Amino acid sequence: MTIFFISIFFLVYIYFLFPLSIYMCGLVKKDNVKANFSNTDRTIVIVVPAHNEEAVISKKIENHLALDYDTSNYKILVISDTSSDKTVEITKQYIDKHPGRVELFEVSDGLGKTNAINKALVDIECDILVFSDANVYLKSDALLQIAKCYEDKDVGGVAGQLIYTNDDVEGAAQSNGLYWKYEEMIKKSESLSGSMMGADGSIFSIRRSLLRELPVHVLDDFCSSMGVVNQGYKLKFDDSITAYEKGAETTAEEFPRKVRISNRSYNSYKHLRAECLNKLSLFNLWKLYSHKVLRWYSLFFMISALVSNFYLAIFESGYFFTSILILHVIFYVMAILSWLNKFPKVPVVSKLAVIAEYFTMANIAAGIGILQSISGKKTVTWKKADSTR
Numbered sequence: 001m002t003i004f005f006i007s008i009f010f011l012v013y014i015y016f017l018f019p020l021s022i023y024m025c026g027l028v029k030k031d032n033v034k035a036n037f038s039n040t041d042r043t044i045v046i047v048v049p050a051h052n053e054e055a056v057i058s059k060k061i062e063n064h065l066a067l068d069y070d071t072s073n074y075k076i077l078v079i080s081d082t083s084s085d086k087t088v089e090i091t092k093q094y095i096d097k098h099p100g101r102v103e104l105f106e107v108s109d110g111l112g113k114t115n116a117i118n119k120a121l122v123d124i125e126c127d128i129l130v131f132s133d134a135n136v137y138l139k140s141d142a143l144l145q146i147a148k149c150y151e152d153k154d155v156g157g158v159a160g161q162l163i164y165t166n167d168d169v170e171g172a173a174q175s176n177g178l179y180w181k182y183e184e185m186i187k188k189s190e191s192l193s194g195s196m197m198g199a200d201g202s203i204f205s206i207r208r209s210l211l212r213e214l215p216v217h218v219l220d221d222f223c224s225s226m227g228v229v230n231q232g233y234k235l236k237f238d239d240s241i242t243a244y245e246k247g248a249e250t251t252a253e254e255f256p257r258k259v260r261i262s263n264r265s266y267n268s269y270k271h272l273r274a275e276c277l278n279k280l281s282l283f284n285l286w287k288l289y290s291h292k293v294l295r296w297y298s299l300f301f302m303i304s305a306l307v308s309n310f311y312l313a314i315f316e317s318g319y320f321f322t323s324i325l326i327l328h329v330i331f332y333v334m335a336i337l338s339w340l341n342k343f344p345k346v347p348v349v350s351k352l353a354v355i356a357e358y359f360t361m362a363n364i365a366a367g368i369g370i371l372q373s374i375s376g377k378k379t380v381t382w383k384k385a386d387s388t389r
Contacts, residue, residue, distance in 0.1 A: 004312055004321075007305035014298060018290040019186050026192030033158075033236055035151035038144045043126040044074040045208075046143075049113045049201075053134040054086040060134055061094045061102060069143035071101065077124070080106045081116040112380040115216040122213075130205040131221065132243065136162070138203065139242035146205050146241055156233025157206040157225050159187065159199035160241030179358060184237070190287055191237035197288045199225035199235065203243035207233070217378035218268040219261070226272055230279045251339055251357065255365050262369025263379045266296060270373070299367030302360075306332075335360040 046064055050057055057078065064076045078091045083106075094102040105120040121129070128150060132138065142160065149158040161184060190196040201221035206228055214223050228235045269292065276288060309328055312321040337343040338357035343350055372379070 001308075001312060001316070003304055004308035007301045007308065010294065010301045011298065011305065014290070014295050014301075019182075019189070022186060022189040022193060022287065022291075026189035029193045031192055031194055031234075033149045033152045033155060033238060035148050037151065038148035039151060040070040040073060040144070040147060042073065042128055042147050042150060044069070044128045044130055044143055044147070045124055045126040046074065046076045046130045046132060047117065047121070048076060048078045048132060048134055049081060049116060050078055050083060050087050050091075050134045051081045051113070052083050052085045052087060054090060056135045057087050057090050058094075060137065061091070063137040064132075065094075065098060065101065066140065067138060067143050068140045069147070074143060075100065076102045077120065078102070078104050079116045079120045080104060081113060082108050082110045110381065111216050114214050114218060114220040115380070117220050118213050118216070121211060124208070126208050128205050129208050129211060130203075131201055131224075132203050133201050133245070136202045136243050136245045139244075142203070142241050142243070145238060149236060149238055149241075150207065152234075154234050155236055156210050156231065157199065157204065157228035157235040158241065159196065159205075159225070159235070159237050160203040160243050161237075161239040162200065162202045162243050162245055165244050165246050178355070179362070184239070186291060187237045188239060190291070191235070193283075193287075195229050195235040195284060195287075196237050197226070197229075197235075197284070197291050198222045202245055203241065215271060217264065217380050218271050219264045222265060222268045223272060226276070229284065230272070230275050232279075251361055255361055258362055258365030259369045259372075260379050262296065262366040263372045263377060264369075265292075266370045266373035267378055269293060269296075296366050296370055299363045302363060331356050332360065 048057075048060060048064075053060070061076060061078070067074070078087075080088050080091070088104065088106060091102065091104045095104060105116075107116040107119055109115070128146065130143070130146060146158055146160070149155050162180060164180060187196045199221055201219075204221060204225055206224055210228050210231055210233065211224065212227050214220055225235055276285065280288065306328055309321060309325045313325040334343060334353040335356040338350075338353040339361065343353045
């Protein structure tokens with residue numbers, strides 16, 4: 001019985017109580033960025049890691065060339081990581097058309113995104129580095145909003161709001177869109193309470209002076225952004241910085257992506273753990289472990305809750321545990337049928353099934369990724385979801 005209630009408590013805490021608690025902290029503290037104007041004198045390099053991105057690289061560069069910012073103070077750096085398609089060829093065409101505004105750095109050793117970024121940025125000179133994935137497009141005022149945040153001397157890193165352009169498509173894309181809105185609510189609340197705990201590679205920025213070389217097997221976005229906090233600066237979320245991306249539309253694509261992210265995330269946590277324990281405040285440690293670490297263990301809480309529920313339903317008298325078990329079974333049957341595309345199209349109920357599917361899929365993937373990390377596996381290379389291009 002103890003195992004059951006502890007497991008249920010942690011799941012409720014991770015997905016409901018912590019988000020509510022940090023939301024309330026954000027409302028009370030309201031630690032907004034202390035800057036009211038944008039200084040376009042700050043030099044910016046937009047870093048675009050790319051591996052076989054011929055389908056989107058042209059649109060990506062065009063989007064960034066049209067941003068509202070002093071053109072003499074920002075440039076686009078495409079980092080081609082072992083590309084075998086026309087990514088390099090297309091980028092060179094833009095270099096010829098826009099000399100000094102578009103640059104290319106080629107890496108051919110196949111050691112992944114973090115390795116490519118390490119090599120490309122060794123000698124880069126600028127005030128602010130903006131990282132943005134190849135399939136992500138920025139709102140025209142994004143750089144102005146980013147630069148404004150750095151007028152606050154305590155800010156070391158800034159993440160923006162990501163909007164999924166296809167979150168109305170039923171299935172993985174819709175669930176991912178809902179999940180991301182939930183996730184960004186937590187990030188915004190963390191930011192309002194002081195600092196958010198890690199940024200996403202779709203759109204985030206840091207002061208160039210805070211960039212550190214990283215092991216090739218870790219997530220560059222998570223480690224670089226948490227490095228900002230560990231170095232004594234604030235990592236903020238600003239929803240006036242807007243980016244757009246197409247989400248993965250099938251669970252078949254999303255599941256292996258989640259496994260890779262979870263493996264690299266947990267390896268990143270192991271890399272940063274000692275530094276975080278030594279340098280983060282107790283409040284920030286609470287946020288980190290509640291938002292990230294405990295959530296990675298959700299699968300194990302889910303399994304222990306289900307197994308102990310079976311035991312209690314069989315050996316305990318009364319209907320309470322039997323009723324909970326019925327709800328348990330209904331939830332996972334809905335998730336499995338939705339995963340297999342066998343759930344009937346019933347208004348409202350089918351959407352609940354898709355949410356159950358995404359929750360289950362994401363946590364199974366996270367559990368696999370963590371077990372891989374614990375066993376010593378280090379995922380280095382990246383495989384994009386084709387439906388996101």
